Amino acid sequence: MSSANLPDYGVGLGLRRKFLNELLTQPQSSIDFFELAPENWIGFGGRPQRQLRLLTETYPFIGHGLSLSIAGPEPLDTDFLEAVQDFLSEHGIHYYSEHLAFCADHGQLYDLLPFPLSEDMLEYVAGRILQVQDFLKMPLIMENTAYYGDYAESSMTEQDFLLGLLRKSGCNLLLDLNNLYVNSCNHGYDARAFLRAMPAERIVYQHIAGHQRHEQGWLIDTHDTAVDPAVWALLQYSRERFGPKPTLLEWDNQIPPLPLLLQEAQKIRLAENPHVSL
Template sequence: MSWGLGLRREFLPEFAERCATLPVDFVEIAPENWLDFGGPPAKDLQRVLEHKSLFCHGLSLSIAGPEPLNQAFLQRLRDFLRGHGAVVYSEHLAYCQDAQGYLHDLLPIPFHEQSLRWTVERIGRVQDFLGQPLVLENTAFYGCFPESDRSELDFLLAVLQESGCELLLDLNNLFVNSQNHHYSAGDFLAALPAERIRYYHVAGFYAHPKGWLIDTHDSGVSPEVSALLREAWQRFGPRPTLLEWDNDIPPLEILLDELQRLRHEIDDAA
């Protein structure tokens, strides 16, 4: 069993100081946030990586976007992954760039054949360039394109099958989408290919007064998402599991307590 924590600057010095004894197996960072950093943060990161495995979770690949892949970025990314011994590189099945530049948000894509062909081809190019599988996350989305002619699940399964990429199964996103778009999260889980699931994300969400759930990563993991995590472990077996907490970040001890709570829930259900 392997448990991880998103490594954030808010607690990086403390984490680096204590990392040898912390009950965390791996850390996850967004490589874009570290490409140009040196000084104390870079030294703290190196101290952490002496004791913890590194997972990289990107923000700006825009794998399904309309603009050409950014080759200069991919070169720097490959150097970073290799230079820091990253075990995994994951991204989002979404896009974040148009002709005007980066949009600083993850936008949904239409679920149809043309989008599938475009995305699969780009995944292949990225995997060939990096020399490793691309791990893609099922993302939360809040609207559907009228031209979509298949479901989120059908599109995801086709991407996995045709590209050979792996899946970062975000259970918070799965629950949020299942509630917002009115489908069964359990049925979604049951249809996934176990051999393609690389690791899990869990996080908190916000329940909007008008009924929508918003993937905010600003609180602990809900009972519903914890239940999905238990179901996933029972169905697919153990996978590395990461706690995301990116906004309103609490002290490190609270994050460690939340991770320990999740660990105990899984152990009790095993």
């Protein structure tokens, strides 16, 4: 399968180094594409890089960045972007996604932080996305990110900000359905109305994941448990609205053994049929 193409009904999984041997010894896993953070692989050589090359020659891959800090106050790190560009080129990866957040200010903050949703911020972030796209010579795919607070300066809804960003920058969208559900519960809006407002042609792929409920009632995007039924229902609704979109299971903490992870990921295929009980 060409790494340039993501299958419409594709089931994706985040690549973990500890699963390399298992994935390479299986004739062909039930996963159609993989996602990885370039930061976790740039600068590493030896056996893991050789194993990764075998996988990138077999499966489509998406680079999913962690440290671009597209909404941050610091200038864009062109040395980092050059390293990302070289890595993507080396492995024939034609997709690069990032989080709509900031994570650096005089150093990495190791968290995805919110920012004011305002017209000024919209212009600022759109301009930075255009810089990245010009540098990498490819569209940037932005992910709607879970956030747990807001700013007095915010004058726009999350939905309107995201739509404005797609329009002004020409970027594409990674639609994270778990983040959408978490935000809709925490901030009191209709997740399905948000979905209906998104332009189908800009959605490159989707994320689903598990979340936890804080003791004070807030939902937290934890990626450490099975996907909630409400998020499966959003995936089914997305399929009804937009048709098939490649969808990836995120599971980043308390990761189960690979066979159980593959079993959970295969439930994505069941969501193709809205009448299947999950």
